[in-house]
Amino acid sequence: xxxxxxxxxxxxxxxxxxxxxxxxxxxxxxxxxxxxxxxxxxxxxxxxxxxxxxxxxxxxxxxxxxxxxxxxxxxxxxxxxxxxxxxxxxxxxxxxxxxxxxxxxxxxxxxxxxxxxxxxxxxxxxxxxxxxxxxxxxxxxxxxxxxxxxxxxxxxxxxxxxxxxxxxxxxxxxxxxxxxxxxxxxxxxxxxxxxxxxxxxxxxxxxxxxxxxxxxxxxxxxxxxxxxxxxxxxxxxxxxxxxxxxxxxxxxxxxxxxxxxxxxxxxxxxxxxxxxxxxxxxxxxxxxxxxxxxxxxxxxxxxxxxxxxxxxxxxxxxxxxxxxxxxxxxxxxxxxxxxxxxxxxxxxxxxxxxxxxxxxxxxxxxxxxxxxxxxxxxxxxxxxxxxxxxxxxxxxxxxxxxx
Amino acid sequence: xxxxxxxxxxxxxxxxxxxxxxxxxxxxxxxxxxxxxxxxxxxxxxxxxxxxxxxxxxxxxxxxxxxxxxxxxxxxxxxxxxxxxxxxxxxxxxxxxxxxxxxxxxxxxxxxxxxxxxxxxxxxxxxxxxxxxxxxxxxxxxxxxxxxxxxxxxxxxxxxxxxxxxxxxxxxxxxxxxxxxxxxxxxxxxxxxxxxxxxxxxxxxxxxxxxxxxxxxxxxxxxxxxxxxxxxxxxxxxxxxxxxxxxxxxxxxxxxxxxxxxxxxxxxxxxxxxxxxxxxxxxxxxxxxxxxxxxxxxxxxxxxxxxxxxxxxxxxxxxxxxxxx
Ligand SMILES: Cc1ncc(C[n+]2csc(CCOP(=O)(O)OP(=O)(O)O)c2C)c(N)n1
Ligand SMILES: [Mg+2]
Numbered sequence: 001x002x003x004x005x006x007x008x009x010x011x012x013x014x015x016x017x018x019x020x021x022x023x024x025x026x027x028x029x030x031x032x033x034x035x036x037x038x039x040x041x042x043x044x045x046x047x048x049x050x051x052x053x054x055x056x057x058x059x060x061x062x063x064x065x066x067x068x069x070x071x072x073x074x075x076x077x078x079x080x081x082x083x084x085x086x087x088x089x090x091x092x093x094x095x096x097x098x099x100x101x102x103x104x105x106x107x108x109x110x111x112x113x114x115x116x117x118x119x120x121x122x123x124x125x126x127x128x129x130x131x132x133x134x135x136x137x138x139x140x141x142x143x144x145x146x147x148x149x150x151x152x153x154x155x156x157x158x159x160x161x162x163x164x165x166x167x168x169x170x171x172x173x174x175x176x177x178x179x180x181x182x183x184x185x186x187x188x189x190x191x192x193x194x195x196x197x198x199x200x201x202x203x204x205x206x207x208x209x210x211x212x213x214x215x216x217x218x219x220x221x222x223x224x225x226x227x228x229x230x231x232x233x234x235x236x237x238x239x240x241x242x243x244x245x246x247x248x249x250x251x252x253x254x255x256x257x258x259x260x261x262x263x264x265x266x267x268x269x270x271x272x273x274x275x276x277x278x279x280x281x282x283x284x285x286x287x288x289x290x291x292x293x294x295x296x297x298x299x300x301x302x303x304x305x306x307x308x309x310x311x312x313x314x315x316x317x318x319x320x321x322x323x324x325x326x327x328x329x330x331x332x333x334x335x336x337x338x339x340x341x342x343x344x345x346x347x348x349x350x351x352x353x354x355x356x357x358x359x360x361x362x363x364x365x366x367x368x369x370x371x372x373x374x375x376x377x378x379x380x381x382x383x384x385x386x387x388x389x390x391x392x393x394x395x396x397x398x399x400x401x402x403x
Numbered sequence: 404x405x406x407x408x409x410x411x412x413x414x415x416x417x418x419x420x421x422x423x424x425x426x427x428x429x430x431x432x433x434x435x436x437x438x439x440x441x442x443x444x445x446x447x448x449x450x451x452x453x454x455x456x457x458x459x460x461x462x463x464x465x466x467x468x469x470x471x472x473x474x475x476x477x478x479x480x481x482x483x484x485x486x487x488x489x490x491x492x493x494x495x496x497x498x499x500x501x502x503x504x505x506x507x508x509x510x511x512x513x514x515x516x517x518x519x520x521x522x523x524x525x526x527x528x529x530x531x532x533x534x535x536x537x538x539x540x541x542x543x544x545x546x547x548x549x550x551x552x553x554x555x556x557x558x559x560x561x562x563x564x565x566x567x568x569x570x571x572x573x574x575x576x577x578x579x580x581x582x583x584x585x586x587x588x589x590x591x592x593x594x595x596x597x598x599x600x601x602x603x604x605x606x607x608x609x610x611x612x613x614x615x616x617x618x619x620x621x622x623x624x625x626x627x628x629x630x631x632x633x634x635x636x637x638x639x640x641x642x643x644x645x646x647x648x649x650x651x652x653x654x655x656x657x658x659x660x661x662x663x664x665x666x667x668x669x670x671x672x673x674x675x676x677x678x679x680x681x682x683x684x685x686x687x688x689x690x691x692x693x694x695x696x697x698x699x700x701x702x703x704x705x706x707x708x709x710x711x712x713x714x715x716x717x718x719x720x721x722x723x724x725x726x727x728x
Contacts, residue, residue, distance in 0.1 A: 128706040137531060138531055138532075138705060139705060157461065157489075190460035190465070191461060192465075292437055355707050355711060359700070359702070380720070387706065
C-alpha cells in the first residue's frame with residue numbers, strides 16, 4: 001500500500017527535484033506611499049478597527065523608544081524592540097477574534113497592545129514589581145495575560161509552537177469556534193519543535209495558524225545562513241499544509257491573509273503557515289549591537305519600508321487621520337508611558353513568599369522550610385537583602401504596605 | 404604574564420587548540436563572524452576560515468547531533484550552546500548518544516573528541532532562562548565528563564585539557580565572571596588536569612568546597628570567618644565528573660567539617676552526592692553534619708535573585724553553624 005496521498009507519476013530517468021519548481025509569490029496590497037496596487041482588492045476594514053490597529057502600532061513604537069532609553073539610563077535591565085515588525089504582529093492579531101489564543105516568542109508586544117493590555121500592565125512586567133502578573137520572575141518583555149488570551153512568553157525558543165498545536169486541538173474539541181496563532185522568528189523555525197508542530201497540526205487537522213516573522217536575522221545570523229531554501233514557506237509542502245507568504249510591512253496584506261487563514265483553520269480545521277517578510281530594524285535586544293554584522297545601508301533600505309508610515313499614509317488617503325491627530329496621539333502616548341514608568345518604578349518588589357509559590361499548586365513542606373530559613377537569614381542581614389527585608393518589614397508592620 | 408579576563412582566556416585556548424590541530428572545529432549559534440554572543444569565539448573565523456568556525460542554524464539538538472557525528476568520524480568538535488539553559492533541546496543527543504557512544508559499540512566507535520561549551524549560572528539578572536546551573540543532570544549520566552573553571556587561568560588550562568581529553572566533556576563557563584576581573588594567564592599552551600580538585604587555601608577548622616562562580620563566594624565567606632578566628636581550607640572541585648574524592652577526603656579528615664555550595668537547587672544537586680560519599684569515608688572524623696548551601700528548590704527568580712542566591716553571608720552562617728555545632 002502506498003503511503004503517499006496521490007498515485008505518483010512514473011519516470012524512467014533519474015531526475016531530482018529541489019523545490020525550485022515552486023515559486024512562492026508575495027502577497028501585497030499597499031505600496032509604500034499608502035496607495036493600493038492596481039489590481040489589489042482591499043479588505044473590509046472600518047474606520048474604528050483601522051484606528052484601533054494604528055493606535056496599537058503607535059503605542060508600540062512609543063513604548064519601544066521610551067523603554068530602550070530607560071534601559072540605556074540603567075532603569076531597566078533589558079529590553080527588546082518590535083520596531084519594523086508592527087504590521088506583521090498587529091495586522092495578524094487584528095484579523096482574529098479577540099478570544100483566539102496567541103502564543104508568541106517575545107517581540108510581539110504590539111499584539112498585546114492591540115488586545116488592550118494597558119500601559120501599567122506593560123510597566124509592571126518590565127519592572128518586575130509586586131503587580132507583575134508573572135510575580136517578577138521573568139526578564140522584561142515576558143508578558144502574559146489570561147484575560148487577553150495571550151500565553152506568557154517563555155525564553156527557550158520554539159517551545160510554544162507545538163504547544164500551540166496542542167492548545168488549538170483542545171479548542172477544536174471544545175467546539176466554540178476558536179483557534180490559536182503562534183508567532184515566531186525565522187531562526188526559531190530551525191528548532192525541531194517547529195517541524196514537530198507543523199506535522200502534528202497537519203496530521204491531526206488542528207485549527208492553528210503558524211505565523212513566521214522572517215525578519216532577516218536571528219541575533220547576528222542572517223537568514224541565508226539559517227536555511228538554504230527559499231525562506232520558511234516551502235516547508236509547508238512537506239506537511240501538505242496551506243501556506244502564504246505576505247509582505248510583512250503591509251498591514252492590509254497581513255490582515256487579509258490572516259482573515260483567510262482563520263477561516264481555513266476554524267471552518268475547515270486546516271492549519272496554515274504564514275510567512276511575513278519583514279525586517280528587525282532595531283538591535284536584537286538592548287544587549288546587542290548590530291554594527292558588527294550588518295550594514296547601515298541595509299538598515300536604511302528597510303527603514304524606507306516602514307510599516308507604520310505606510311499605514312499612516314493609507315489612513316490619510318482615506319481621510320481618517322491627520323498630522324494633527326498624529327501629533328496629539330504621540331504626545332499623549334509619550335506622557336502615558338512616562339507616567340506609567342514612574343509609577344511602576346516606585347512599586348514594591350513582589351512578596352518574599354513568591355519565591356516558593358507556584359512551583360506546585362501548593363507550597364510543599366520542604367519549600368516552606370526553605371522559605372522559613374531564608375526569612376530568618378534576611379532578618380539577620382536586612383541591609384544585604386533590601387527587597388526581601390522590605391517585604392518582611394511590610395508584613396511585620398501589619399500590612400498597609402503600599403501607599 | 405599577560406592579563407586576561409575569562410572570555411579572553413577561553414578565546415585564547417580555542418585559538419591555540421585550533422592552531423595546534425586542524426581537526427579542531429568550532430561552531431554554534433552566532434559563533435562565526437560575530438564571535439558568539441559573549442565573543443568567546445572572536446576572530447576564529449577570520450583566522451581559520453568558515454570551514455572550521457561557523458554559525459549553525461538555531462537548533463541545539465542539531466548542533467550536538469552534528470557534533471556527535473563529527474567526533475565519531477575522528478574530528479575534534481568544540482560546540483557552543485549559547486546558554487546552558489538552552490542545552491535541553493540537545494538533552495537526548497547528550498544523554499543517550501554522547502554519553503553512550505563508546506559503551507554501546509564496545510568501543511568500536513567513540514565521540515571522545517567532543518567538547519560542549521556553555522555559559523551557566525546566575526547573578527546577571529537573567530531570570531529563569533539565563534541563570535541555570537545544570538551540572539547535576541549531566542553528572543547523573545555516566546560517560547560524560549563535567550568541568551567548571553573558576554578564573555581565567557583555570558579556564559584556559561582546563562579548556563585545553565577538555566578539548567584534548569579522550570572523552571566527551573561538558574565545559575560549563577561561569578558567565579557572571581566572564582568580564583568581572585582579569586588575572587595572569589600564561590601565553591603558552593598548557594593543560595590543567597581533569598579529575599583533580601585544587602586546594603586553593605589551606606586551613607584547619609573547616610573545609611569549604613565549591614566550583615566555578617561559587618569559588619568567589621566561598622573566598623568572601625572565608626574572609627568573614629577568618630575574622631572570627633575560624634581557619635578555612637578551600638577546595639575548588641574543578642571537575643564534577645569524575646570528581647576527586649581523595650583530595651576532599653584528605654581535607655575533611657583533617658578539618659572534620661565540610662560545607663559544600665552550589666547555585667543549583669538543593670534537591671538532586673551535586674552537593675548531595677559529595678555529602679553522601681564524604682560521610683561514608685569520613686564518618687568517624689566528622690565533628691558536625693555536612694552542610695549544603697545552595698539555591699532554593701525553585702526555578703530561578705529575577706526580582707528576588709539576591710534573596711535566592713547562596714551568597715557569602717549564607718555560606719558564612721553555615722560555617723558558624725558547623726563550628727558551633
Ligand atoms: C532554545 C534557545 N536557543 C537559543 C536561544 C538564544 N536566542 C534568543 S533569541 C535568538 C535568536 C532568535 O531569532 P529569531 O527566531 O529569528 O527571532 P527574532 O529575534 O529575529 O525576532 C537566540 C539564538 C534561546 N532563547 N532559546
Ligand atoms: Mg529573526
